[in-house]
Amino acid sequence: MNTFFQTLIVGLRLGSIYALVALGYTMVYGIIRLINFAHGDFIMVGGYTMIFVIPVVLRLGLPAWAAVLAAIVVCALVGMGTELVAYRPVRKKGTNMTALITAIAMSLFLENLAQAIPAIGPNPKVASQIFKAGGIHIGTVTMEYTTIITLVISAVVMIVLFTFTQKTRLGRAMRCVSEDKAAATLMGINVNSTILLTFGIGSGLAAVAALMYMAQYPKVYTTMGALLGLKAFVSAVLGGIGIIPGAVLGGIVIGLVESFTTAYISSSMADTFVFLILIIVLILKPAGIMGKNIGEKV
Amino acid sequence: MKTSRFFSILLVLCMVFCIAAAGGSAFAADDQIIIGLISPNTGALAAYGTGIVTGADLAVEEINAAGGILGRQVQLIKTDDQSDPTECLNAFNSLVAKGVGLIIGSATSGCTSAITDAANEEEVCILSPTATADSITTEDDFIFRACYADSFQGAIAAAYAKQAGFDKVGVVYCAADVYSKGLFDSFSKACAEYGIELAAEQSSASLDVQDYTNQFTAMVNAGVEFVYAPYYYDVIGPYVVPQARAAGYSGIIMGADGYDTTPDYVVAGADLTAFNDVYWTNHYDPSDTSEKVSSFVQAYEAKYGSIPSAFGATGYDCVYMYKQAIEAAGSEDSVAVRDALADRSAVYECVTGTFSLDESGTPLKGAAIISFQSDGSTVTSKLVDVVTQLP
Numbered sequence: 098m099n100t101f102f103q104t105l106i107v108g109l110r111l112g113s114i115y116a117l118v119a120l121g122y123t124m125v126y127g128i129i130r131l132i133n134f135a136h137g138d139f140i141m142v143g144g145y146t147m148i149f150v151i152p153v154v155l156r157l158g159l160p161a162w163a164a165v166l167a168a169i170v171v172c173a174l175v176g177m178g179t180e181l182v183a184y185r186p187v188r189k190k191g192t193n194m195t196a197l198i199t200a201i202a203m204s205l206f207l208e209n210l211a212q213a214i215p216a217i218g219p220n221p222k223v224a225s226q227i228f229k230a231g232g233i234h235i236g237t238v239t240m241e242y243t244t245i246i247t248l249v250i251s252a253v254v255m256i257v258l259f260t261f262t263q264k265t266r267l268g269r270a271m272r273c274v275s276e277d278k279a280a281a282t283l284m285g286i287n288v289n290s291t292i293l294l295t296f297g298i299g300s301g302l303a304a305v306a307a308l309m310y311m312a313q314y315p316k317v318y319t320t321m322g323a324l325l326g327l328k329a330f331v332s333a334v335l336g337g338i339g340i341i342p343g344a345v346l347g348g349i350v351i352g353l354v355e356s357f358t359t360a361y362i363s364s365s366m367a368d369t370f371v372f373l374i375l376i377i378v379l380i381l382k383p384a385g386i387m388g389k390n391i392g393e394k395v
Numbered sequence: 396m397k398t399s400r401f402f403s404i405l406l407v408l409c410m411v412f413c414i415a416a417a418g419g420s421a422f423a424a425d426d427q428i429i430i431g432l433i434s435p436n437t438g439a440l441a442a443y444g445t446g447i448v449t450g451a452d453l454a455v456e457e458i459n460a461a462g463g464i465l466g467r468q469v470q471l472i473k474t475d476d477q478s479d480p481t482e483c484l485n486a487f488n489s490l491v492a493k494g495v496g497l498i499i500g501s502a503t504s505g506c507t508s509a510i511t512d513a514a515n516e517e518e519v520c521i522l523s524p525t526a527t528a529d530s531i532t533t534e535d536d537f538i539f540r541a542c543y544a545d546s547f548q549g550a551i552a553a554a555y556a557k558q559a560g561f562d563k564v565g566v567v568y569c570a571a572d573v574y575s576k577g578l579f580d581s582f583s584k585a586c587a588e589y590g591i592e593l594a595a596e597q598s599s600a601s602l603d604v605q606d607y608t609n610q611f612t613a614m615v616n617a618g619v620e621f622v623y624a625p626y627y628y629d630v631i632g633p634y635v636v637p638q639a640r641a642a643g644y645s646g647i648i649m650g651a652d653g654y655d656t657t658p659d660y661v662v663a664g665a666d667l668t669a670f671n672d673v674y675w676t677n678h679y680d681p682s683d684t685s686e687k688v689s690s691f692v693q694a695y696e697a698k699y700g701s702i703p704s705a706f707g708a709t710g711y712d713c714v715y716m717y718k719q720a721i722e723a724a725g726s727e728d729s730v731a732v733r734d735a736l737a738d739r740s741a742v743y744e745c746v747t748g749t750f751s752l753d754e755s756g757t758p759l760k761g762a763a764i765i766s767f768q769s770d771g772s773t774v775t776s777k778l779v780d781v782v783t784q785l786p
Contacts, residue, residue, distance in 0.1 A: 219477075223662055226662055226663065239641065314634065318439060320439075324603050367604075
């Protein structure tokens with residue numbers, strides 16, 4: 098029974114991270130139908146920003162997690178910069194496919210750029226302790242506070258984002274853009290600035306995800322976003338890409354599958370099962386767990 | 396208009412190539428002995444590359460200051476494999492294209508195994524500082540190394556477990572990595588020989604895995620107090636050791652030379668007493684007081700301001716092994732040097748031990764067993780024992 102609880106907690110810990118990252122993917126996809134493969138690398142940007150800012154923050158007598166504020170600003174700027182420099186010109190001239198390739202190029206560009214910056218370099222860096230160690234004991238296993246905080250943050254972000262897109266004017270503008278860009282322009286919505294805002298929010302979320310990732314897995318390296326981004330993308334697709342609660346559900350499912358495979362089937366098969374589950378779900382329900390099958394728009 | 400522009404571009408290109416060609420020939424005319432170096436200078440294992448490059452640089456500097464090899468100066472051409480086997484082969488090809496016949500590299504078994512076939516085909520000598528997988532060196536080839544093989548390294552850990560009185564052990568390793576899997580194989584084989592029961596066996600799918608809690612929960616459930624976990628420093632420091640302790644595992648964690656430089660990769664502010672009872676085998680111990688080791692450590696510290704890792708020591712040794720082989724061969728011709736290295740009677744007095752090479756080209760030497768010690772806020776290394784022969 099202890100093993101079961103331990104496995105559950107590890108699954109939730111991994112899943113809460115995937116959920117938080119998947120929210121960023123789903124947010125951008127929901128608005129401009131672009132799978133932003135560079136999202137995982139925005140997390141790397143956030144991670145390195147915190148590596149450099151945490152010592153400053155600690156010297157000012159603030160808690161280490163306050164560094165996330167700087168990371169949010171940097172990530173949002175990098176995200177909006179990417180949209181302005183790379184995605185927008187490509188979107189004007191090319192098709193969805195060119196935009197997708199640009200996103201992959203952007204991801205590799207950011208990874209290699211980070212390596213080339215002397216202060217970052219190729220060596221992995223290890224973060225200092227971010228939240229106080231400790232947790233709630235269930236029998237002999239411990240549910241760490243960090244895991245609980247990550248889950249709470251994921252839930253709060255999910256609710257805030259959902260409310261924002263459903264209830265506010267800006268959110269409504271975003272939904273309009275996602276449905277029909279031309280009609281949105283006719284209704285007086287500034288499409289470009291709406292998309293820019295979407296990137297700002299999505300990338301800011303990457304900084305929050307980076308904080309929670311580092312609090313549990315304190316190693317930061319230039320390619321950290323690659324596999325993490327891929328698994329989060331799988332989570333978003335599994336939950337139904339573009340659907341905000343779906344991203345959280347998908348993330349937690351992937352985390353649990355990974356953990357239970359490790360504990361009960363084979364520890365070296367975890368990734369195999371994650372992607373196997375994805376294929377099965379997509380065969381049974383192509384739009385994802387929470388997705389609705391909508392016919393092609395004419 | 397268009398044609399004239401085309402021709403002017405062509406002309407510029409011609410000039411550029413002329414300059415490049417002139418540079419190339421001036422380079423070749425220089426009467427230097429060239430040694431190529433392939434190491435992971437960037438990427439996840441960059442600390443290894445840095446160690447090897449600094450160690451080799453120091454050796455070349457010393458040799459050149461003392462008059463060079465056969466009266467000629469030595470030059471290192473450094474290339475980077477990013478600890479990626481494909482990049483390693485690219486680096487090898489670029490060195491061969493420059494006419495380099497003697498190469499030091501690479502750090503990991505995964506990368507080195509990618510260039511061994513090509514090296515034999517091109518008749519280029521490879522001397523690896525730290526590729527420990529058994530399969531790297533074979534008889535009658537151009538591949539040599541300055542380190543012991545994993546069959547010895549894994550067996551030493553098993554012998555240590557036996558000596559410390561454990562008759563039941565567990566293993567956590569990476570199934571997708573040549574080094575980790577190789578050490579697991581040699582450790583489990585040695586356990587069978589020494590009559591130690593392998594009570595729990597867990598693995599991870601790749602070196603990118605971040606969570607090892609479930610693996611160590613399985614160790615706790617199996618009731619083992621000694622776990623062999625052959626991983627690299629960037630996994631051990633931030634992930635494996637803290638997570639193992641958090642999962643309730645309080646016994647011994649033992650590893651191999653991949654643990655070197657771990658104290659630089661621990662979480663500041665966390666409870667580092669987790670690193671007590673962590674043991675590992677290494678090529679040498681910097682606190683060794685022998686003349687050879689202490690003079691090397693002093694020279695390295697004077698030049699770089701830090702204590703050399705085992706990678707610095709083996710990188711340094713590789714250059715001196717080539718020096719001795721070139722002097723024995725009387726030239727830097729790669730086939731002649733190969734024959735000199737294959738001479739089993741040659742004795743190399745190196746920082747990482749005094750040894751001769753066996754029939755496959757692997758040194759016959761001992762290993763240092765080192766433990767980590769922590770007062771809670773820092774992690775330091777301490778020499779436990781030096782083993783020269785398996786029991």
